[in-house]
Amino acid sequence: MARPRRHDPERRQRIVDAALRVVGARGIEGLSHRTVAAEADVPLGSTTYHFASLDELLVAALRQANEGFGRELRESGAPADPETDLAGELARHMGQWIAGERTGVELEYELYLAALRRPALRPVAAEWTDVVAEVLSRRTDPVTARALVALMDGICLQVLLTNGTYDEEYAREMLARLLPTGREKGAAPGGAVEGAG
Template sequence: MVGERGIAGLSHRAVAAAADVPLGSTTYHFASLDDLLVAALRQSNVVCLDDFARWVDGIDPEAPLAEEVARLVEDTLTGDRRRMELEYELYLAALRHEAVRPIAAECLDEMVRLLGQRIGDLRTARTVVALTDGLVLQHLLTGRPFDPEAVRAGLAGVLG
């Protein structure tokens, strides 16, 4: 639903129509629009964290971390753009919808935890999560061509 219309198109009436249920069903389960956003972000986070966990499990311990992070960014940016736009739209909704903030933070914290367990350094894990977020978001916003070599070189400079 949010993927088609964006957050601006989210309403109880629109959700009820898309789900082919009476309006009262959506207002019963979701008292407010914030409740709808929270539910949507939770659902999005499940997919995001599943993908991230698969990437973490596939990290080559012999490869430089910058190479592995560059692979994650490239895989993300060459995947389903519409899904990425949806994930970031929901994630950034936390800026204006306080009820959504803890859900966004939970996802980030879980990403840090997963990566931190794998590489043994929570500080670096938090930096990697922030860097990947920034790289993906900037690419989505600007539409500039993805340059994997520039990303690898930049990450190597930051991560060593």
């Protein structure tokens, strides 16, 4: 007689966490339902029950990996405070993120860049940009907010790909160049006010 299945409401989350560990240790190419099931210590059928395809599993993993930076930025309150040095705060947050567990940062970017070859991941990869740009739009115009996100992405990727050292002062200076100085929200880079002319 078969044993009744034990209710395990956290199993789906354990599978996602296991997928992140597998990708962190072996890369995307090491991810399979079988390797994740072994890492999560669940039956193989559980992974396919919760995630019919590897793309579905990668979407869940990328969405979870995306949460950190945007949430910390939002919770800090810095982007909404007009008295805060926004460039300095962004540079500081980037420094804390990169100085954290390096494997975790590399994992986030590996999942993020996997969207180049896996179209199912592209909307989720875009979510990070959208969330951070929305937070930054509280202090600047949407175009500048997206430019700031692109610059932060570029700086972080350069540090990771060259195994370089993050230079917070350099990051602050470059970010500050994109921000209008001494103007309220609505000012465009270079001093022109949006809609003027």
